[in-house]
Amino acid sequence: MDFSDTAERISQKITSRGHTVEKSGIETKLRRLVDEFGVPPAEAERTVLNELAREFSLTGFQSGGAGEQKTLNQLMNGEWVTVECKVVALTAAPSPSIAQTGIMADVSAAMRFVVWSRANAPVLEAGKWYRLESAVVDQYKGMLNLKIHSGTTVREVPHEGSLKPDITPIRDLSPGVASVRGKVVQEWEATHDRILQSGLIADETGSVRFVLWKEEGKERLNPGGVYTLYYATVDDFNGRLSITLNTATTVPEEGDIQVNTGSSSFQGAFVHLAPGSGLIKRCPVEGCNRVLSRQNYCPVHEIQPQFQYDLRIKGWLDNGEETREILIQRGESEHLVGMNLDQARELAENNPLGMDEVFLRFREALLGRYLSCRGREIENRLLVSGCELLHYEPEQLANLLNRAGGSL
């Protein structure tokens, strides 16, 4: 690596203060830090500059402070930095101690920012570029963000050209800020009254949950529509990623894209029917739908005598090498077992064993059968969207006979 430019920069800073330094000495120090001690070049530059500043009793290099101007993708947790970036989104401040929050971006990356109320910073406007000196980088919920505090100098700067964020494939998302182009493949019932919309968005590489919180001026996405979402925030929630669209600029796109919704398939013998299969009762409270216990007790809404009946299959498929937990909803369950919801209800109501009788019938109809299931796999569980019973195929017999007999 060539350190002459860096050494030149440092030596100029020192000579401008009326001292003379040996450029080759600076270069040696830099090389030693970077090559031998693995210090990042920017940090090495700062170290050497600080060292010389101390030697000559110079101040004003903001030692330990703002340091060199950096791009957003170079920032590290705990650093004091100077950056120039654009406010690409402003969001409602979640607390009175916060004046503004939103997202800042430069050509390299985008990041959440927080302006503390006590910072007395000028009000930032979306779409404008600012130079922030002595801002602090810290980590919140596993992602970096930029804190603007009372020691930060904020100055609006003119900027030429437009900023075009990179689109991240959904498979490559990580907590932080990202721009995504995808299709709204599912819309879910809101589980909270502050949620305006939630669902699943997918591109060619995968799918991810999204949520849009209620906020003035926010509109729902159209199911089936393709959108580019600039500067959405990506969170890790219980080990699964989810993107929040409140910070994002949403641009509807023409046309359609091929999506990968994580679909997979599995064939094997049905080897176990798990409790909770057959006829079940669900909580009638809107948006809840949880399965009730035998006493009609919902873990959230307590006793619900006006439950709704449903059918489902929970169990395990096994191909002799691997097993897969499967969950089959009512439609496919009826079709597999040959019993519909009304018949199951009638059976349960007219039988001394009640709902258990339905479970036993399901077990007799399913165990030992070879099934092929397709669906979405989430945490080793296949949520089945389609499945069928497999049948004996004589052509396989011919192949296997050849294989077994080939070397006899």
Next chain:
Amino acid sequence: MNNTGRAPAGRREGVFEREPARRVFAAELKESRVHFKEGQDEKSPTYVLLPTGARCNRVFLAGTLTEKKKQGEQNMFYRARIVDPTGTFFVMAGSYQPEAMQQIARLEPPSFVAVVGKPNVYQTPDGAVLISIRCESITQVDKDIRDQWVLDTARATLDRIDTSAQTPDGERARSEYNIDPGLFRKMVFEALAQLKI
């Protein structure tokens, strides 16, 4: 049975993984002797080492129930014989498998059944070794499923024979049993030959 989903290596750690049920013909299971435990824990799974070189904690089989017998007074249990194209499986269900016991009670031999269970190796006082399968579930099925199972088991057995030279369990089986896994090719062929083309 092919899996087009993710490879096992891609699965997350710490997630419960059910032991797969191996497909093995009666004639091969009968030759098994080695019963071992993986890990020190009381609840660690135990495995029977198959002569074709695979560890087996659980089996899935489909065959003909030819005989069932209720035994014991206080601790009642069922013994059942289930026949495949190569031999007989000995299946039992005791009071620790109440559901399987109820299922067997309802079955009338002869009938086609599918069984999921765990194999165990026993030594009789006169030194003979017996493999019996402790039944987790047994259900009546039709001939179509029995035939699918024969194909499935033939394929799985051939796969084990073909890869046994490259796996640690295959290595171990060869040194423990002194049987050439290739000999089971003949068994597979004869089992398949009994099916209709």
